[in-house]
Amino acid sequence: MVKLFQIGTDNSRFAHTVIMRYADDIEKIPAGAISTADAENLEAMFSAQKSAQQDIILNINMQAKEAGWQTSYNVIGEFIGSEKPDEIILISAHLDSWDEGTGALDDGAGVGIVTAAAKLVKEAVGQPKRTIRVVLYAAEEIGLVGAYQYVRTNQDTLENIIFAAESDFGAGQIYQLDTRFAEAVRNDPADLYSALKMMGVELGNNTTNGGPDVSMLPNYGVPVIALKQDGTYYFDYHHTPNDTLDKIKPEDIQQNQTVWAMITAYMAMSDFDPRPAAKTK
Numbered sequence: 001m002v003k004l005f006q007i008g009t010d011n012s013r014f015a016h017t018v019i020m021r022y023a024d025d026i027e028k029i030p031a032g033a034i035s036t037a038d039a040e041n042l043e044a045m046f047s048a049q050k051s052a053q054q055d056i057i058l059n060i061n062m063q064a065k066e067a068g069w070q071t072s073y074n075v076i077g078e079f080i081g082s083e084k085p086d087e088i089i090l091i092s093a094h095l096d097s098w099d100e101g102t103g104a105l106d107d108g109a110g111v112g113i114v115t116a117a118a119k120l121v122k123e124a125v126g127q128p129k130r131t132i133r134v135v136l137y138a139a140e141e142i143g144l145v146g147a148y149q150y151v152r153t154n155q156d157t158l159e160n161i162i163f164a165a166e167s168d169f170g171a172g173q174i175y176q177l178d179t180r181f182a183e184a185v186r187n188d189p190a191d192l193y194s195a196l197k198m199m200g201v202e203l204g205n206n207t208t209n210g211g212p213d214v215s216m217l218p219n220y221g222v223p224v225i226a227l228k229q230d231g232t233y234y235f236d237y238h239h240t241p242n243d244t245l246d247k248i249k250p251e252d253i254q255q256n257q258t259v260w261a262m263i264t265a266y267m268a269m270s271d272f273d274p275r276p277a278a279k280t281k
């Protein structure tokens, strides 16, 4: 079986690109995705064909080719903490995108949001007490390759991460903060939660996995958060040639940067520790 997992919410005739996998025991035949409009057209042709008993002839021009394995790199920058340099606030996004569009939403927006958040915190408070680490993962789209490599490389220090989070859903306004914090301390940052509420961000559940590139970290006892965004238009554009900068509203990406900066600043300047008790020193 050939598996393709992608569909969009748009009416355009662009197919949504995504990773494709073959089952081990089958012959590898070419496979591709088509747009919803074209799929519906094809379906109408098939039902018309049944009554007319005519063949449907498709002319398919596919130019994809395998480029082989290449090397790419996670890009990591940090502001070292003044009081607790070993304690890490990890905020992240991914650098790669599918080749059709420019990747402005997926995930250029995320890269802009988390790097801007770190910069805003540095400008507002100077050197943070804890280390703020910005991780821009490589090769997310083809299977979280950079994220798994980060875990392998940093296995001995994962327990030092106070929380990890990824921005990977375009630039739609944030409306909810989900967490995976130690239950006993989850409600301690009441000041932060009420400040976020004034930005339109409600406190949600305590069961999130944090988003693709940090989703493996809870297994290692690392707390994660996810900032839920308005995705009304996200799947109209992502993984298509329409993923371009004009789809990002400046006021929306500014709200994202502000919310990320507020959380990052709070966590980098306070003693709040949401790690499971067993993992803390």
Ligand SMILES: [Zn+2]
Pocket (backbone or CB within 6 Å): 094, 106, 107, 140, 168, 169
């Ligand atoms: Zn993405």
